[in-house]
Amino acid sequence: MSKADHMLSILWLLRSGRRMTAREMADKLEIHVRTVYRCIDSLCASGVPIIADSGPGGGYRILGQFAESPLLFDAEEQKALLHAATFAREAGYPHTEALERAVGKLKLYSNEDQLIRMELHDRGVSVIYPPSDDREKAVLRQLEEAAAQGMTLEMVYDKGRGEPPRSRGFDTYGIVHWKGSWYAIGYCRLRQTVRSFRADRIVELRPANSRFVRPEAFSAKRHLLESMLPGALDDETLVTVRIAGPELALNELTRHWLFGHTLVSRSEGEAAFRLGQASLNSYVPYFLLPYGTSLTILEPATLVERLAKVSAELAQYYNEMKR
The missing domain is CATH 1.10.10.10 (Winged helix-like DNA-binding domain superfamily/Winged helix DNA-binding domain)
Structure with missing residues (x-):
């Protein structure tokens, strides 16, 4: 043994x-x-x-x-752990090797019937994400460890705009996986503000001779959402948006990351959201365009007007292209 x-x-x-x-x-x-x-x-x-x-x-x-305390997991817990491992692994989870060891231990101390059942459930779930290379996983491990230990890192970052990579001190508050990419969120000592950085654009990380304390109420996820779409989640300017349509179209709409986060009520043929006023004038109309006439905006009237204007501008653009 x-x-x-x-x-x-x-x-x-x-x-x-x-x-x-x-x-x-x-x-x-x-x-x-x-x-x-x-x-x-x-x-x-x-x-x-x-x-x-x-x-x-x-x-x-x-x-x-x-x-x-229980040493072993029941069948439902085993299935949940296997499926969670599949999602984490395919998303480029930085501690993949440790995850594989944990799943291996779970299987090692299972009987033959449990193993067969786990294998059947494990094959039943697949996840498609953009591949994450080993270098990015190493970067994520270092970022996660720095966030847990409160250690400042010296980060060399490439913005991807043809500019030379630039070094900065960085206090990692958290890492977030969003829409197939990993982001590091924390305090940038170069710009002296909280910022988000694409993990795959980090050229180098090395320990700095400094430490930090993460703000108690800080949410890395919320900061990333607000930085990607400023005003979309601003509590001070939230507006109720009511949209009607067939269930299939509403189901697809509520799966969108922005609408899913802001959904406040759902009834047959209608959904209500709370969105920032600024986003209604900028991002939201473009997110609604692909649904065409399958959705009807009930309120506010300003969103109807903005969507009509965006649609007219798009039609004019392509009409001019045909000339």
């Missing part, structure tokens, strides 16, 4: 709730007592609260509620 098997067996023995000496566990598992000591040291290092009581009647025991 491997060391991992011995560790799991010892854990099962200690979950009984009674104290056991190293010799008792060694005899029960038919292994050397020194193996028991090594496995207990490894379990403690991994976070298992094992207590050693000395004296007559002493031995090893597990502290507190850990003894009652």
Whole structure:
């Protein structure tokens, strides 16, 4: 048996709730007592609260509620973990190797029926994302670690506009996966403001001799959304937008990332959203154009007028092209 098997067996023995000496566990598992000591040291290092009581009647025991916590997952939990691993892996999750090891352990301690069921469920879900290379995963691992530890990084970034890459100090507040790409959000010491950066455009990262404290209420996801579409989620200028249409068209609309985030109510043939006023004059009309006449804007009238103007400008552009 491997060391991992011995560790799991010892854990099962200690979950009984009674104290056991190293010799008792060694005899029960038919292994050397020194193996028991090594496995207990490894379990403690991994976070298992094992207590050693000395004296007559002493031995090893597990502290507190850990003894009652489940060691194994039921069928639904196993399926959920496999599917979550599929999504994370295909999205370019930076800790893919650790993820694969965790899934491997899940399968290692499963019986034949469980393995067959897991394989069937695992084959039933696929995800399509743009491929993420190993260099970008290494960058994401470094960004995530810096965010957790509060370590400032020196970042060389290429804007992709033909300009030479530029170096800056960067305090990583979080990384966000959005529309097939990874973004790093944090405080840019060059511009002295919070900014977002495409991970695939980061040329180099190295530790800087500085630390930071992440703002308590900061949301990396919300900052990215607001930076991509300024005013779309501005609480001070939110306007109710009511749109009518067939269920299929409304279903597709609410799957759009912006409309999905701002949906406030849904009834048969109608959906209501709360959107920033600025976005109604800029981005929203262009998001609605592909739906053509399948959707009807009930309110506000300003959005109807703006969409009519955008449509007229588009028609004029192509009419002029035909001349």
